[in-house]
Amino acid sequence: MLQSEAQEFQTRHWLCPGEEYARDAIETGDAASWPNYSEGPGMRVQRQHPQTGLWAQAKYIAWSDQQIGICQYYNSVGHVATMLVPVEGRGLPGEDFQWRMEWSETDPDSDREGREMLETCVENRDGSQWPGVGCAFVIRVNPNED
Numbered sequence: 001m002l003q004s005e006a007q008e009f010q011t012r013h014w015l016c017p018g019e020e021y022a023r024d025a026i027e028t029g030d031a032a033s034w035p036n037y038s039e040g041p042g043m044r045v046q047r048q049h050p051q052t053g054l055w056a057q058a059k060y061i062a063w064s065d066q067q068i069g070i071c072q073y074y075n076s077v078g079h080v081a082t083m084l085v086p087v088e089g090r091g092l093p094g095e096d097f098q099w100r101m102e103w104s105e106t107d108p109d110s111d112r113e114g115r116e117m118l119e120t121c122v123e124n125r126d127g128s129q130w131p132g133v134g135c136a137f138v139i140r141v142n143p144n145e146d
Contacts, residue, residue, distance in 0.1 A: 011088055011138050011139065011140055011141070012138070012139055012140075012141050013091045013092075013136040013137070013138060013139075014069075014085075014087075014091075014136060014137050014138075014139045015058070015133055015134070015135075015136055015137075016056060016058045016069070016071030016083070016133040017056075017071065017133070018056065018133060019053065019054045019055060019056050019073070019133075022054055022056060022071075022073050022081070023046075023050070023052075023053070023054050023073075026043075026046055026050070026054075026073075026080070026081060027050040031081060031083075034071075034083040035083055035084065035085050035086075036082075036083060036084035036085070037081065037082070037083050038081070038082050039080065039081050039082075040078060040079030040080055040081065040082065041077065041078055041079060042074060042075045042076075042077040042078040042079050042080040043080050043081065044077075045075060045076070045077045046075055046077075046080050052075050052076065053075070054073045054074060054075055054080060055073070055074050055075075055131055056071065056072065056073050056074075056131065056132070056133045057071075057072050057074075057120060057121060057122075057131035057132060057133065058070065058071055058120070058121035058132070058133045058134075058135050058137070059071075059072065059118055059119065059120045059121070060087070060090040060099065060118065060119040060120075060121075060135075060137065061104070061118045061119075062089075066086070067086065067087050067088065067089055068084055068085070068086060068087065069084070069085040069086075069087040069090075069137040069139075070082060070083070070084055070085075070118075071083040071085070071133065074131075085137065085139070087137040087138060087139050088137075088138040088139060088140050089137070089138040090119060090135065090136070090137055090138065091135070091136030091137055091138045092135075092136060093121065093134060093135040093136070094134035094135065094136070095134075096123055096124050096125065096134070097121055097122065097123050097124070097132055097134035097135050098121075098122060098124065098129075098135070099119045099120070099121060099122075099135055100119065100120055100122055100129070101117050101118075101119055102117065102118060102119070102120050103117060104117060104118045121133060121134060121135035
């Protein structure tokens with residue numbers, strides 16, 4: 001990339017949409033336009049009962065030359081929806097939040113060499129760590145498109 005092209009871009013911190021915003025976007029169908037959007041088995045109940053609350057978690061993976069921000073949403077049945085966003089890196093977590101390293105697969109036999117771990121956002125609350133979206137990602141933006 002030429003130096004002049006690099007100067008056209010800036011970085012910005014970005015957070016995954018919160019639970020209520022995501023619930024509304026799923027109900028209206030707007031979530032389908034999110035980048036790299038996919039649905040999980042919990043979506044059936046979410047559509048049946050759109051008022052069902054969601055919980056959300058931000059995840060970050062840096063493998064080889066790719067850095068991906070993941071926004072995942074869950075209900076009482078399980079995984080509802082995922083959005084994958086190419087990012088420049090992970091940003092600083094908000095107050096009471098932290099990034100923590102976790103296994104990327106639940107079954108050790110599913111581990112892929114060099115891809116065993118990912119970082120997840122958790123909220124430190126009441127002596128426990130809860131899934132959360134209070135950890136930012138660093139994204140590149142073209143200020144001319146704002």
